[in-house]
Amino acid sequence: MSGKPKLHYFNGRGRMESIRWLLAAAGVEFEECFLETKDDLTKLQKDGSLLFQQVPMVEIDGMKMVQTRAILSYIAAKYNLYGKDLKERALIDMYVEAIIDLNELLMTHILQPADKKEQHLATIVNKATNRYFPVYEKVLKDHGQDFLVGNQFSRADVQLLETLLMAEECKPDILAKFPLLQSFKARISNIPTIKKFLQPGSQRKPPLQEKDVPKVMKIFH
Numbered sequence: 001m002s003g004k005p006k007l008h009y010f011n012g013r014g015r016m017e018s019i020r021w022l023l024a025a026a027g028v029e030f031e032e033c034f035l036e037t038k039d040d041l042t043k044l045q046k047d048g049s050l051l052f053q054q055v056p057m058v059e060i061d062g063m064k065m066v067q068t069r070a071i072l073s074y075i076a077a078k079y080n081l082y083g084k085d086l087k088e089r090a091l092i093d094m095y096v097e098a099i100i101d102l103n104e105l106l107m108t109h110i111l112q113p114a115d116k117k118e119q120h121l122a123t124i125v126n127k128a129t130n131r132y133f134p135v136y137e138k139v140l141k142d143h144g145q146d147f148l149v150g151n152q153f154s155r156a157d158v159q160l161l162e163t164l165l166m167a168e169e170c171k172p173d174i175l176a177k178f179p180l181l182q183s184f185k186a187r188i189s190n191i192p193t194i195k196k197f198l199q200p201g202s203q204r205k206p207p208l209q210e211k212d213v214p215k216v217m218k219i220f221h
Contacts, residue, residue, distance in 0.1 A: 006031045007020070008033045008055055009034070012212065013206075015068045020205070021159070022072055022075045024194070030203070056071065072159075092149050095139075096156050099159045101132075109170060110210065136160060166207075
């Protein structure tokens with residue numbers, strides 16, 4: 001039995017990608033067990049591995065953990081990426097919850113019908129540039145530190161970087177009006193564990209392509 005966390009999901013981003021990012025940022029090696037068919041999912045459901053009958057599922061420390069936020073919180077706490085006290089943890093949670101809201105929008109863009117894609121992209125850009133990014137820009141400006149919370153690298157930094165890069169995939173100049181977020185992106189990208197994860201050949205997944213959507217849908221529906 002390997003001591004490495006084992007990730008059960010399809011071979012793509014989805015809800016597992018933030019978990020991959022956080023493990024990689026913590027310098028933790030992990031294994032992946034990809035669901036290829038509906039039967040693979042059914043097998044996990046039938047053998048009692050999935051508490052709520054759904055993935056992502058991560059085998060870690062003798063547990064079979066489900067629910068993305070719970071998994072992320074556990075990894076963050078285990079690897080000291082969750083602030084130094086309750087107040088810092090509360091700030092990290094607030095920042096992360098908003099990041100997740102934006103991430104959900106970005107993640108579902110590929111699934112929109114052709115006639116809704118343009119409107120959906122407009123919604124992403126509007127919310128990113130008017131609701132979310134100005135907050136993180138202000139946070140970085142107000143406390144003048146390299147990281148979002150305290151002066152310590154945390155899960156909030158990791159998850160914000162992941163989402164900034166996804167936003168740029170949708171609209172390359174989306175950070176044009178946010179100089180502090182641009183420098184934050186460059187700075188966090190250069191942290192050695194993250195730099196490694198951003199290299200070709202890592203376990204980071206590429207954006208889901210239109211042609212892959214039916215295959216993924218077959219696993220879950």
